[in-house]
Amino acid sequence: MHVPLIVTDFLDRAVTLYGDKVAVIDDHKSITYRELNERVNQLSYGLGSLGVQKGDKVAYLAPNTLEMLEGFYGVFQLGAVMVPLNIRLQPHDYTFILNHSESKILFVDQELVHLIEPIISDLTSVEKILVHHCTNENKEFTDYDAWLSRYSKTEYPRATIDEEDVASLLYTSGTTGNPKGVMLTHRNNYLHALTTMHHLRVSDRDILLHILPMFHVNGWGSPFYYTANGATQVMLRKALPELVFEKIQKYGVTIAHMAPTVLNSLLEYHKQFQPKIEEKMRVVIAGSAPPPAFVGRVEEDLGWEFIQVYGMTEISPLVTTSQIRSEYLDLPKEDQYRLKAKAGYAMIGCKVKVINDDGEEVAKNGKEIGEIVTRSNGVMKGYWKNDEATMDTIRNGWLHTGDMATVDERGYIDIVDRKKDVIISGGENISSIEVEGVLYEHPAILEAAVVSIPHEKWGEVPHAVIVVREGHLVSGDEIIAFCREKLAHFKAPKSVSFTEELPKTASGKIQKVHIRKEFWKTDRLVN
Known part of the structure; x- marks a missing residue:
């Protein structure tokens, strides 16, 4: 007999098995x-x-x-x-x-x-x-x-x-x-929950801190699979570092999902105030690939397990995870951090490929760039009242994400940029994420976003928008020189501007479209 997969099952299970357990704080x-x-x-x-x-x-x-x-x-x-x-x-x-x-x-x-x-x-x-x-x-x-x-x-x-x-x-x-x-x-939400709870090792021993907003793809499905497992769910209205640490300490939080910018703010707060951390927490991160050193700080300074995942609203949302597979546990820590920073490999029940313009899979060399496409039970039914956009996104049974990536020899996918965020300068493709990774290595830089700006000779070039760490001073020329030491010169920012705050979504994702708009709405060109 076929039993339909209805998400109300999850709360039913929790009531049956964990009726007297604290559900929500x-x-x-x-x-x-x-x-x-x-x-x-x-x-x-x-x-x-x-x-x-x-x-x-x-x-x-x-x-x-x-x-x-x-x-x-x-x-x-x-x-x-x-x-x-x-x-x-x-x-x-x-x-x-x-x-x-x-x-x-x-x-x-x-x-x-x-x-x-x-x-x-x-x-x-x-x-x-x-x-x-x-x-x-x-x-x-x-x-x-x-x-x-x-x-x-x-x-x-x-x-x-x-x-x-x-x-x-x-x-x-x-x-x-x-x-x-x-x-x-x-069905989308149900099967996504079963897949994700396996990869994130969710159990009734977990205490989740709801940092990622629940409107954001249902907080990555958290109202479903944490409920199904009878985990205790701690609510958080605003993702302020002091509040996050206070709730982690008070309730013994074991897992939290958040954007990279929120995790970065926690690292900064910890560096300054050294709050006591007793629980070995799992932090689940989605978004642009962080530098390996960032992963190292989370695991060594905070003692938390770093789990990078990848997905989007249209796929319920997660389809990959970067956790170290058993055959690579003997790799040096630095190499493991490098792997953990990538989008990773397909979760159970998901097919994920990176394809070129001809629809063929890119070589597993970490260099050839293509678009991530996926098939899974999580792929949306479509866009409400928008058949044209649905057909443009789901083609030949595969959902086209618009995210550009490479695949390394181990099969780990590494996102290089959104299609619209790749900077094409003089015919060369530049990954803004790669440049940002270098910028975050600079001790004076708290946050960074790299966008394309118009250029008379090259068409467009990379420009860095920087938030400077408190108590530090740095010039644009110093930042450009720092990048040129670590990157091919054409990839280094040609110019730098400074700001007190970068525009972000409610989930903490940096909104490059707003930054880029400022530079492209004028007629001025960089020489």
């Missing part, structure tokens, strides 16, 4: 898995009373909180679709996403209400707005806690759901044009 409360399930039932009954039916969209604008986590399961019991919203957008972005997704109900955290207030009259499908921890007098808003308390905690009669039904609709940040809504099914 939030700033204002701590609850067990049984209590979490009761709140989920109340939410489902409440949504039903508002007319929410199978297939309806329910949007959430909230940081990592208990209310955000219970939203997934409360929405799913009705066969409705969860639409988590990026908390760092502008009001007009929410107008587009809420209207495009046809969201019927919107849940908002009190601290984010100001992002919704200006656009209420522009929303075409939203029928009700409920506010978590509401202190607002606006008659448009309903207080969530008071509303939730009116409904039964008893088992909710679930809708009949097929594993190919859409569970979540996640909008990718649009670098050009409007964001696209990625449809992930119950």
Whole structure:
């Protein structure tokens, strides 16, 4: 008999096996898995009373909180679709996403209400707005806690759901044009959870700190596979280094997912304040490849295990991991760090290739560059109401990621850049990630981003935007000279600018598109 793969199974399992165990620790409360399930039932009954039916969209604008986590399961019991919203957008972005997704109900955290207030009259499908921890007098808003308390905690009669039904609709940040809504099914989320929990060694002994925002591809699936394993989940509203260390110490955190920039801020904070670390934690990182020395600092200075992974919203999201395979455990530490810094090799259930323009796999020499393509059970159903973009992304059964990479002789994939971030200077391809890796070796550099800028002779050349470490002084000429010692001269930045802060997404990813825009919107050329 075929049993459909529905993600509500995960909470059911946790309640059965870990009902009395602490499920969630939030700033204002701590609850067990049984209590979490009761709140989920109340939410489902409440949504039903508002007319929410199978297939309806329910949007959430909230940081990592208990209310955000219970939203997934409360929405799913009705066969409705969860639409988590990026908390760092502008009001007009929410107008587009809420209207495009046809969201019927919107849940908002009190601290984010100001992002919704200006656009209420522009929303075409939203029928009700409920506010978590509401202190607002606006008659448009309903207080969530008071509303939730009116409904039964008893088992909710679930809708009949097929594993190919859409569970979540996640909008990718649009670098050009409007964001696209990625449809992930119950099957996508379920099989991704099974694959990922294996590779990350998730168990009921884990205590997860939710650093990566849950709207960000569902925090890399964390509401699913940590729940399925009965792990305790500690909420974090803002990824401030002092708060992260405080919660790690207080609750004995064993694992956390975060962006490289957040991990870098933790390294800096640790270097300055030396907070006590007792737990050997696993840190799961996705994003541009860090320098091997960065991996070394995490493992030696913090005593944490560094796990680099790779994925994107359209693939649920993870398909590779860089953990050292057994045959390479005898390699020198430096070589191991180099491997750990790469995107790595395919997870179970995923096929991943790097192909050239002719569709052939690149040579395993660490030099030939191609595009990463993948097939897996995690590949999205498609973009909501955008067949053209779906067909452009999924071709001949393979999803084209737009990420450019090499493959080394051991089969480890190494991302060199986004297709749009590769700098083509005088016909030569330059990886901005490679240049940034060198910049991070400079003792005065805290953060760096390398982008292309227009050039009269070469078409475009690399430019470095630098955040200088506190207490250090460095000139642009010094930085260029430093890079020229370590790179081919054409790869070294031709110019440098300094800033106090780099623009970042809510997950901590540096937004190069905003940096690049500043240089390309003018007519000035670098000579």
